[in-house]
Amino acid sequence: MDAVAHKIAALESFGSELEAQGIMTSSGMSAISTLFMGLLQSGDAILTQGNLYGGTTELLLKILQPLGIGIYLVDLNNAELVEDKLREHPSIKMIYFETPSNPTLDCVDINILVSLAKKYDKITCADNTFATPYLQQPLLLGVDYVIHSTTKYLNGHGNSISGAIIGTDVIGMKKIWTAMKLVGTNCNPFDAWLTYMGMKTLPLRMEKHCENANRLATYLSTNQKVITVNHPSLSSHRHHEIAKKQMKNFGAMLSFELSGGLDAGIKFMNSLKMCSLAPTLGDVDTLILHPATMSHINVAKEIREQNGITDGLIRVSVGIEAIDDIIEDIERGLK
DSSP states (O other): OHHHHHHHHHHTTTOOOOOOEEEEEEEEEEEEEEHHHHHHOTTTTEEEEESSSHHHHIIIIIIGGTOOEEEEEEEEOHHHHHHEEEEHOOOOEEEESSSSTTTOOOOOOHHHHHHHHTTTTOOEEETTTTTTTHHHHGGGGSSSSSEEETTTTTSSSSSSEEEEEEEEEEEHHHHHHHHHHHHHOOOOOHHHHHHHHHHHHHHHHHHHHHHHHOOOOOOTTTTTOOOOEEESSSSSSSSSHHHHHOOOSSSSEEEEEEEEEEHHHHHHHHHHHSSSOOOOOOOSEEEEEGGTTTTTTTTTTTHHHHHHHTTTTEEEEESSHHHHHHHHHHHHHHH
């Protein structure tokens, strides 16, 4: 497990003189919860975005908040608002973010957030699951901690469940390691080994993933039944320039909104033949999810819709199959 954790830390810090450490956990969610348990206590608060993965939103609002940890949800690309919150609420100890976010593919400007965090002496943590260190290295942009659901792209084959926490602060990482040990969120050796084996093909997989996703996003953007396509490769994407600045490519995750709302979303999902319906991502296979009835089903509709997670939104983890086959199946769902 330590060997795999060190390898992920080396990937995240590659090209720099940073001495990063890694901790493997039993899942992506356990990586997030272990990080919070290790670094936060009752009376502290987290500043984050509203369009997080549904499980993370639930963890914040249903577990951490009742334990006395404050949660502030804001638009993290509104630097003035972020600074106002940091100034008004000294209890905020951590800025936590996903970039690109799940499932709306919003990107936040890491440099700006890091600058504000340092100004007010706050911790920063980035969920880098979507991008992987092959496409984006938050540590090199000044972020304090990076977490991964290694179940996803780092493994890439859907045959293990594990997570990782990477950081450069020795004292902070020791606190997180203690939380992992005492709560028992450690990874098991076999899942760590499967992750290690999967990482051998990470560059090859990510190149093909990105190529396919860029082409699928372009195709969807021309389809009349699609209202909006969320993929940073598109010049029309609201955070295209941010993604260009801090990512080497635009990633394999995309989402799109169908006209027709919930019924259209369900009909689309039930019409697919090749793409798999699954509440996960990052496999070599194309995986499709309907957030409103799957990943975000337990998130209040008001919160979902405020953050672009509508009833007609479809999330796609674009695989490495022949792109013509992927598009053919998507077309079948759109008929």
